[in-house]
Amino acid sequence: MSRVPTIVLGGTGYVAGELLRLIAAHPQLQLEGIMSDGSPGELVARAFPHLAPLYPDEQFKSQAQIEALLRQERAPAILAAAPHGVSARLIDALLTTAEKAGNAPRVVDISADFRYATAPAYEAVYGHPHGAPARIGQFTCAVPEHLRELTTPHVAHPGCFATTILLAAVPLLALDLVEPQLFVAATTGSTGSGRKPVEGTHHPLRHGDLYAYNALTHRHTAEIAACALAASGVAAHFAFVPHSGPYARGIHATVQAVLRRPLDTATLLARLTDFYAHSPLVQVGDSPPRLKEIVASCYARLSAVSDGQTLAVMSVADNLNKGAAGGALQWMNRLQGFPETMGLTAAAPGWT
Ligand SMILES: NC(=O)c1ccc[n+]([C@@H]2O[C@H](COP(=O)([O-])OP(=O)(O)OC[C@H]3O[C@@H](n4cnc5c(N)ncnc54)[C@H](OP(=O)(O)O)[C@@H]3O)[C@@H](O)[C@H]2O)c1
Numbered sequence: 001m002s003r004v005p006t007i008v009l010g011g012t013g014y015v016a017g018e019l020l021r022l023i024a025a026h027p028q029l030q031l032e033g034i035m036s037d038g039s040p041g042e043l044v045a046r047a048f049p050h051l052a053p054l055y056p057d058e059q060f061k062s063q064a065q066i067e068a069l070l071r072q073e074r075a076p077a078i079l080a081a082a083p084h085g086v087s088a089r090l091i092d093a094l095l096t097t098a099e100k101a102g103n104a105p106r107v108v109d110i111s112a113d114f115r116y117a118t119a120p121a122y123e124a125v126y127g128h129p130h131g132a133p134a135r136i137g138q139f140t141c142a143v144p145e146h147l148r149e150l151t152t153p154h155v156a157h158p159g160c161f162a163t164t165i166l167l168a169a170v171p172l173l174a175l176d177l178v179e180p181q182l183f184v185a186a187t188t189g190s191t192g193s194g195r196k197p198v199e200g201t202h203h204p205l206r207h208g209d210l211y212a213y214n215a216l217t218h219r220h221t222a223e224i225a226a227c228a229l230a231a232s233g234v235a236a237h238f239a240f241v242p243h244s245g246p247y248a249r250g251i252h253a254t255v256q257a258v259l260r261r262p263l264d265t266a267t268l269l270a271r272l273t274d275f276y277a278h279s280p281l282v283q284v285g286d287s288p289p290r291l292k293e294i295v296a297s298c299y300a301r302l303s304a305v306s307d308g309q310t311l312a313v314m315s316v317a318d319n320l321n322k323g324a325a326g327g328a329l330q331w332m333n334r335l336q337g338f339p340e341t342m343g344l345t346a347a348a349p350g351w352t
Contacts (some may be wrong), residue, residue: 106153107153159220248314281340282300292352
């Protein structure tokens, strides 16, 4: 069987770089082109020197070059890592070109553009008109572990904070273990803010420091609550306090809630283990999970404790991999009919 021709959007961005690294190791995907808005014609290895051994001669393509590819390829994979507010319009243009040629790409979008069920819901949070409202119904937003039957041709990845938090929160709600008010503290590394340096992500400010930002007002809170409702059937309130951590990769989330009825730690761990029994990329253990156990991998790790009245679930995932590129490839595997974990099972390096 020939490999699926694969298009990457998001050019010189961090998530696009991680997509390229993972695609090179994937047995059934073949990079066909990577689009760059700002650097078409430049060598990929210039933007990503660590990928030079994998892509010594590959050049970034313009949108016109990508559209030419989409006229030729019958059923390519598109992995989109463009900024929100750009992604929907770009994906719509590319899908329209492909469809006019009689082709049917499958898309996984890693931006926030297709995470909401309606354009007004998106516009209320992001403050600008949605780029392709007619396409919203073609996308489903979910963590792959939380949705078995996919009914749309395309998928919206829920994002890095959302993935890490939902992996902890959804079993608690779906199994009716807790009151539907969840208190979440989560810390992300600096790659979560993307390649373009801004004051808040500048190394001297961030290194050796730890601070909260957008406490209880972070824009991803509504996306997390919507995904939790779709996955568990429970409308829960998420009190979310994000933090900036002094490291490059990984998210650590602690989700706390009041138990509906007494439950000891051993039983709680058994319920979580059971919930993820058929999810090989999610591991439940009895010791607090650490970032070094998952950084640069597509694995997430959970652990939990109960004091009989309340519980705390700790969850770790790599923001660029499981929380973006790897999670998107996990969805693309399913869209293509491949085993869900294909190309994604390499262990974390451990010392990063
Ligand atoms: N970083 C994370 O941990 C993470 C996790 C989950 C989801 N996400 C989402 O994934 C997407 C990419 O994130 P990132 O961290 O890789 O961001 P990034 O490092 O800032 O990269 C985004 C890239 O998009 C391209 N771009 C900018 N303007 C564009 C335009 N008008 N048209 C087309 N492309 C444009 C740019 O590359 P070119 O100029 O070369 O095209 C830019 O380098 C975002 O939507 C983000 O919210 C990020």
